[in-house]
Amino acid sequence: MDLLTCYARMLTIRLFEEAVERLFHEGRIGGTAHTCIGQEAVAVGVAAALQPQDAVTSNHRGHGHFLALGADPGRLMAELFGRATGYSRGRGGSQMMMDVRCGFYGGNGITGGSIPFAAGLALEAKMRGSSRVVVCFFGDGASNQGVFHETLNLAALWKLPVIFLCENNGYAMSTPVKRGLACPQVADRAAAYHLPSSRVDGNDLLAVRQAVAEARQHARAGQGPTLLECRTYRLSGHSRGDRREYRQAHEETEAWQREPILRFAAQLRDQQVADEAALRACQAEVRQQIEAAIRFAEESPLPEIADVATGVYA
Amino acid sequence: MDLLTCYARMLTIRLFEEAVERLFHEGRIGGTAHTCIGQEAVAVGVAAALQPQDAVTSNHRGHGHFLALGADPGRLMAELFGRATGYSRGRGGSQMMMDVRCGFYGGNGITGGSIPFAAGLALEAKMRGSSRVVVCFFGDGASNQGVFHETLNLAALWKLPVIFLCENNGYAMSTPVKRGLACPQVADRAAAYHLPSSRVDGNDLLAVRQAVAEARQHARAGQGPTLLECRTYRLSGHSRGDRREYRQAHEETEAWQREPILRFAAQLRDQQVADEAALRACQAEVRQQIEAAIRFAEESPLPEIADVATGVYA
Amino acid sequence: MRQVTYTQLLRETLEAALRRDPRIFLMGEDIGAYGGAFGVTRGLVKEFGTERVRDTPISEQALVGMAIGAAVAGSRPVVEIMFMDFITLAVDQLVNMAAKLHYIYGVSCPLVVRTPNGGGRGYGATHSQSLERLFTGVPGIRVVAPATPLDASGLLQTALLENNPVLFLEHKLLYPLRAEVPEGLPPPLPFGQARIARAGTDVTVVAWSGMVAQAERAAVTLAAQGVEAEVIDLRTLAPLDTATVVAAARKTGRVLLVEEGPRTGGFAAEIACRIFEAAYDCLDAPIRRLACPDCPIPAARNLEAACLPNAEAIVTEVLSLLGR
Amino acid sequence: MRQVTYTQLLRETLEAALRRDPRIFLMGEDIGAYGGAFGVTRGLVKEFGTERVRDTPISEQALVGMAIGAAVAGSRPVVEIMFMDFITLAVDQLVNMAAKLHYIYGVSCPLVVRTPNGGGRGYGATHSQSLERLFTGVPGIRVVAPATPLDASGLLQTALLENNPVLFLEHKLLYPLRAEVPEGLPPPLPFGQARIARAGTDVTVVAWSGMVAQAERAAVTLAAQGVEAEVIDLRTLAPLDTATVVAAARKTGRVLLVEEGPRTGGFAAEIACRIFEAAYDCLDAPIRRLACPDCPIPAARNLEAACLPNAEAIVTEVLSLLGR
């Protein structure tokens, strides 16, 4: 993934998520969604380090992970609109989409629920002798679930090719990390499984890409999992209806100063990868793409009610 | 608890467990039981460090924990015989007995199942302002359960007065520690919760007592939990029907050299706490006690069938 | 009289309990500053502090397990599980520990687990379930499912005095529901007493939790067509008020059970059996069950609506049951 | 012909599958050198190695979750949960993940979870349960409960070819049971086809898993008293062979359902409803349920025996059902 594509992907995520918030506000979509504004560099940094055979598992805040891997914003949006053209034909909603062709093995409504699933994908890859590496996205809050512990232990014991990638955005819903975790850093937990770990600035796309690439090499070399903690910040609310009374306005204002997209744009300009005009063109294109996605979704048919109970079994 | 009492308690446990194995073999008791031959110093070392207001939670291998706290071997044996005079009136069996008067808050058939229970006792004690400290017994294998992780995190966050006391006896059923845990030592897991930890020779009663006393002080001072790993060895099979094919005979033979009771007896003699005659007298007394316990159990009435479904609700 | 919501009444009930009994405390994810995902505990941490309104990490299994321990030691914990779907993580602690304590050891476990159940908000397959069936077949657990603001308070008051583990279901769609209540709290309600939400003679409709409102709405429509439906709101599933249900079945001879949850293996089957075992000779037609189809609950609003039983479906089913 | 046990046939079935399909592998606690708590996998690790017969730490939740992931990726994992009581720890993964995958995403999850259920060995309240009721109300999971050595093999063969999650119950008391079989394995058995274990005209007794043997024994006693009982062995609970059960109910007009598990909220209630819904007009008496009382299973042998339905209790119940 070249750097300009990285930029475009981050922008796609940002504009997609902003659209989601607007559409909720306008009552054009319902249900629930967790947006990832401010965390775009993690998702795209990961995607940029992966190979086509690799796999990714996600959580409740997964639009960005999916878009980073190249999801079609139209079909993603259609899922949020509950349309037949959505990735899960309207059945899944925001938290439950999957597209194995781009390596996206699904989100999960249960915090921590997909952590063992990711390790299982890695187990299959290892037993089959494939060169696949799996990235397992989860949040700081999910690291308090028992299944996190069980899975890291097993994956470490069996040296599975999986990267446990924590997006530490400072909060689990309203709970700040220091009231959720008894240890100062998520990465501290690696010691319990004798795993290598590192902390990365999750708002620095290149740092994320680099760390993932290294962890990927480690896994490919048969050395097993790595626990990567990417520090970032959720600039949006946890989900719809979050009044954000658990944090102060200035905290968010400050965090906006560190947001990843403007920062990456500046890097691109500094390194002369792209000039202002190129970035503008990219922005315009992404904006159009998102508008088209909304149109596609809104014009798509609803799923057939007659089929509602079909397909429970393979 | 004076040293001679410690010796007597260890012996009570040993002879009780040997009787259990014999009674199973003879078909006089049924169901299941997990004996703790070789691990007596941990149980008694812990009990010797506690105060009357303290509480203990146990696991599937709990006869020793209970006897160390002063359980009546007769009522314990009666429970194994399924008699109305048993601690659970025959309803519980080997893994489910409780006597809060001696601070014993029950075993558990679910590996790891009583870990959060112990922390809950500690939470109550702390909220009530009591000086109670809780000791939570569990095995090396139980440290792989998710609930271990969840509980240690919570107990550490809330600085609860609980001591997580691992009896690392080298195996979880047939699984040696190194194939169960990705980290070399159970104590390594404390880092994930920023908890103090230490490793103790679990066959050295005085070392266990000392470590528990210190952890107890730490908890009483409001500093929260400690993770204590007591290294020991299970000289018996995991449970009835264990062929022990997963380990070699010489391993057990060697382990017998390190067993805690003869060792403690030698210490008592060396330090002139007790001479050979005193130890002999103690042995004879314990032997009689166990025989009486078996008689008591065998002569006790069966539970009333008519009551089988009563008492489900308080 | 004043107008208050189901949410507000639950909150006031918790508040009164926290004032009354120092052994009562609340624990759950984001119940403090956030006030809980549905706002039930909003503001309580200000009055009672973080010791008695405890925010916890995301650790449902330990959360429930610790509450059990605290309960046995003498506290009276009230746990909030943010969505009922997540209680799957605490099944071991509830089934193998809480439910067995009194029978085996003779100790009490005064624990309340509050949790929002039900669909209708487009939240998708893992945020919409009504999973009482995981517990109604497990002796040792009380299962409570109020359908109105007044009942929610009355039953929660009783739950807070119980010495057994109580699973307390709060249907998501009920939270904003308003009721007229006098100053103070409504009276406590005993467990095991169903409510005749509407008296009728032609058919009995049995429901609980979110389905009661649908049944009542259906009854109004049916009345306009000359059909008098008796609507029974179970209020508690364990204990189950078999007597009231059977009496209604005997009276009307025809019964429709309405359940939010897949048809197969639901609690409606148990109710049907109870009626059948006691009133076999009085039934004029087979008991019917109206439930969700045997599939997960989809997210799309039109699909979700097609899955969940509603007033119209109840009307149709009743008319068919009456041969009309 | 040769004499083999239920255990041995299960082992041979797994062995043949491991030989046949490289995607199949086993994982579970102490299934390698120890051979599993009940010896089902004894010796397999020697032939297939530790990669395909994987001993795991005590981590039921991750174990099942990883197997789900491996299954979606194309493996065919077979998980052993040492006692069914411990499956409570994996309810979330099974209910919220495995059961929903195909409906939501359209992907297959060819996972088999084998586990010993049932009482009768004095193991106490957390090692004796039959918890199929936690899953029979959850669409998306197959529930299989063989009652004989031949069926155990035949149904396991089918489970190993299924593309859906299968919960496979092995009743503890059946393991030592012997059967005559030809060399090789018995034929595979389709899911959803109940077995008429004994034909009869006076009453239908429906059972599954460990209770089938009790029902058959009861039928012999009853025959001596001139009562011909038809015994139906369900074999699979999901899918449920409603047609066979209903046909028998229609034929005999009287039905007794036997369930090992507390009476309230069990799967027998579902079966009763199915019969009732389809054969209401042919029943000469209310359907009866014989089950455990609504309490945990006690450890003492006399108490445990008093809880579990057995042949004598079935005889008594049938005679009462027939008004004798």
Ligand SMILES: Cc1ncc(C[n+]2csc(CCOP(=O)(O)OP(=O)(O)O)c2C)c(N)n1
């Ligand atoms: C088992 C479970 N418990 C609770 C929730 C509710 N919930 C959804 S997201 C969330 C916070 C997760 O925090 P974190 O893992 O840090 O991810 P973030 O939301 O910050 O991206 C919570 C509590 C859930 N979905 N599943």
Ligand SMILES: Cc1ncc(C[n+]2csc(CCOP(=O)(O)OP(=O)(O)O)c2C)c(N)n1
């Ligand atoms: C949830 C659960 N899984 C598995 C078992 C079966 N089991 C009982 S004891 C045991 C080994 C426990 O090992 P450890 O914690 O080291 O204790 P030890 O037996 O060595 O004292 C196992 C696997 C169980 N009882 N509960």
Ligand SMILES: [Mg+2]
């Ligand atoms: Mg977070």
Ligand SMILES: [Mg+2]
């Ligand atoms: Mg051990």
